Amino acid sequence: MAAAIAVGIGAARAQSQLEQRPARVAGRPNFNGIWQALNTAYWNLESHSAEALNGFPRLGAIAAVPAGRSVVRGGTIPYRPEALATRTENRAKTPAADPEAKCYMLGVPRVTYHNMPFQIFQGDGDLLMVYPFAAANRVIYMTDRTELPVDSWMGKSSGAWDRDVLVVTTRWQNGQSWLDRAGNHASSQLTVTERFTLLGPNHLQYEATLDDPQTYTRPWTIEMPLYRLIDPQAQLLEHKCVPFADGLLYQDLLRKDGKE
Amino acid sequence: MRERVVASIVAGLTILVSVSLAGQSAKSAAGWTVPRMPDGHPDMQGVWANNNMTPLERPKQFGMRATMTDAELAELKKKAEAMMDGGDAFFADELFNAAIEGQTKFSSADTQVGNYDQTWLSERIWDNRTSLIIEPPDGRIPALVPAAVERARAENVARQAKGPADRAQDLSLGTRCLSYGTPNIRAGYQSYFDITQGPGVVALRSEMIHDARVFPIDAGPHVSKAITQYHGDSRARWEGDTLVVETTNFVPNAFRLTNTAQLRVTEKFRRVAEDTVEYYVTLDDPATWSRAWTLMIPLKKTGEGMFEYACHEGNYGLDAILRGARAQERGR
Numbered sequence A: 001m002a003a004a005i006a007v008g009i010g011a012a013r014a015q016s017q018l019e020q021r022p023a024r025v026a027g028r029p030n031f032n033g034i035w036q037a038l039n040t041a042y043w044n045l046e047s048h049s050a051e052a053l054n055g056f057p058r059l060g061a062i063a064a065v066p067a068g069r070s071v072v073r074g075g076t077i078p079y080r081p082e083a084l085a086t087r088t089e090n091r092a093k094t095p096a097a098d099p100e101a102k103c104y105m106l107g108v109p110r111v112t113y114h115n116m117p118f119q120i121f122q123g124d125g126d127l128l129m130v131y132p133f134a135a136a137n138r139v140i141y142m143t144d145r146t147e148l149p150v151d152s153w154m155g156k157s158s159g160a161w162d163r164d165v166l167v168v169t170t171r172w173q174n175g176q177s178w179l180d181r182a183g184n185h186a187s188s189q190l191t192v193t194e195r196f197t198l199l200g201p202n203h204l205q206y207e208a209t210l211d212d213p214q215t216y217t218r219p220w221t222i223e224m225p226l227y228r229l230i231d232p233q234a235q236l237l238e239h240k241c242v243p244f245a246d247g248l249l250y251q252d253l254l255r256k257d258g259k260e
Numbered sequence B: 001m002r003e004r005v006v007a008s009i010v011a012g013l014t015i016l017v018s019v020s021l022a023g024q025s026a027k028s029a030a031g032w033t034v035p036r037m038p039d040g041h042p043d044m045q046g047v048w049a050n051n052n053m054t055p056l057e058r059p060k061q062f063g064m065r066a067t068m069t070d071a072e073l074a075e076l077k078k079k080a081e082a083m084m085d086g087g088d089a090f091f092a093d094e095l096f097n098a099a100i101e102g103q104t105k106f107s108s109a110d111t112q113v114g115n116y117d118q119t120w121l122s123e124r125i126w127d128n129r130t131s132l133i134i135e136p137p138d139g140r141i142p143a144l145v146p147a148a149v150e151r152a153r154a155e156n157v158a159r160q161a162k163g164p165a166d167r168a169q170d171l172s173l174g175t176r177c178l179s180y181g182t183p184n185i186r187a188g189y190q191s192y193f194d195i196t197q198g199p200g201v202v203a204l205r206s207e208m209i210h211d212a213r214v215f216p217i218d219a220g221p222h223v224s225k226a227i228t229q230y231h232g233d234s235r236a237r238w239e240g241d242t243l244v245v246e247t248t249n250f251v252p253n254a255f256r257l258t259n260t261a262q263l264r265v266t267e268k269f270r271r272v273a274e275d276t277v278e279y280y281v282t283l284d285d286p287a288t289w290s291r292a293w294t295l296m297i298p299l300k301k302t303g304e305g306m307f308e309y310a311c312h313e314g315n316y317g318l319d320a321i322l323r324g325a326r327a328q329e330r331g332r
Helices: A003-022 A055-063 A081-093 A242-253 B004-026 B070-082 B094-100 B146-160 B316-329
Strands: A033-037 A119-123 A127-131 A137-141 A156-162 A167-171 A191-200 A203-211 A221-226 B044-049 B134-135 B192-198 B203-208 B213-215 B231-239 B242-249 B265-272 B277-286 B293-301
Touching: A003 A167, A033 B213, A055 B134, A119 B203, A127 B192, A127 B203, B070 B094, B070 B316
Parallel strands: A137 A156, B213 B231
Antiparallel strands: A033 A119, A033 A221, A119 A127, A127 A137, A156 A167, A167 A191, A191 A203, A203 A221, B044 B192, B044 B293, B134 B293, B192 B203, B203 B213, B231 B242, B242 B265, B265 B277, B277 B293
8 A cells, every 4th residue: 555655656746747848849859957967078078097186285185186988989089289289288287277267158068068067948949058157058049040250159059950869060169168177179160060869858868079170180079978957946056157267367466465 | 648638738728818818918919919839828039139218217307207208209319319429339328318418429437448439339229218117106216225325335435445456356247247237127238138938947048248047937936045146046937928037046236236135036028019028127125225116128029149248258358457457556
């Protein structure tokens, strides 16, 4: 009897989630919700050991990079030699040179696998994706195919359906973002082609192909699952990080105490 | 199967109710009915602009009159248009108020450094309202409570004790590219909004510093008071064809005028015509104003997209302000 009641309650809760979450919206798979990557790609897209972040001894073990496996198909990023040298320079200047440290918008695809959840809004027209870090967001334009007249931090994303797969092409980013905290980078010639495939109501498979002949010897692809936050109280919380970057950006320009 | 039957019955009822409410709307043009999303709620998606010329506060000469006569409007428009000579840019209420005061040449408040000129501005739209504020009936922001007057005085004293730019944190939220105020009610510059609707949620994205505010519908209580945000925390519901959004949990000073964390904002969005969403904003902060006040902005549909405004990424101005202050201190 108790087991039957328990099953009944479980079914009722699952049913209320179903009523809130249609499987399809306007005839398409329903991507609405809050999603998050659960990996260390935001530290380093390629395989990496656990290690200390140099220069922050007072943070102790908090200032450490966790180990992680590569999300790059084939393992490593196929850099041109000069672009690989740029990555080495980036790593020497990290974290201060990382646009993330300055609270700059992360660009595509870095916004997707950042360590904060993001939210997808899908009705019967353009989709919207909202990312808390630096209050970034992007429209996925489903019919507007006009070019961006000028490069921007998030570029312009055009979406189309390949049966039940949402395919998003992003161009006209300005090449000033990084791809992760390990100095991986691209130029303004980058075209990103993302594929979002629902695996069920709470999981999607995310792939992103990066094509940038100025930086890489060939296009390459990252892949990872994204997990939907199922807590009914889940919501995005703001991360307007400009005040956290003030010290880094303006430390040399502070009025020094004791000067007139 | 049962869920589908229930869903279709609910959808059918929703459509019946929505049709009868739409019939009661006195503001729709004859023959126009509000387009609807698949879930039956009004479709307000798209890009909407606040380029209205109506000032926030009613100039005192209009007294209790909510509208001007056609003749008054024509005269004011003529005076304002005479100042649209490509010179200093005017934002929000500035040109309207200059025309009211009988000025013949518009000058920016900041005369020391170069300023935007009028090529940066959106075209402004006139109507015959004398103020955006509709409550209180005098069309003006209510008096500050004594505690707020004291706060403003204390902040002023603290500011005088410092230089104008000792640290980045001494400058305004706008100058630092954090926020131009939530809700954003300044007209005429990046005053564009993009509404996206999904099941159970609405997002309002503004061009001004690319903010996206999320309005979950029927989502239960606000977050704990321990969490404050520049956007506050929003909860929405539909009342017939009107989207009602309640926002609390504001960071102090998150609105463009002084406010405390007690601020409660109630916004209402109602699409009344093909090209118009009426946007009502009620601001209630008992630690700031002696009573709640409400304004209404008619948002107009544009056929345009919004552009990225990467304010912080391009904030050379703040760097220059700090460098200039340091140079002045060194006597150069």
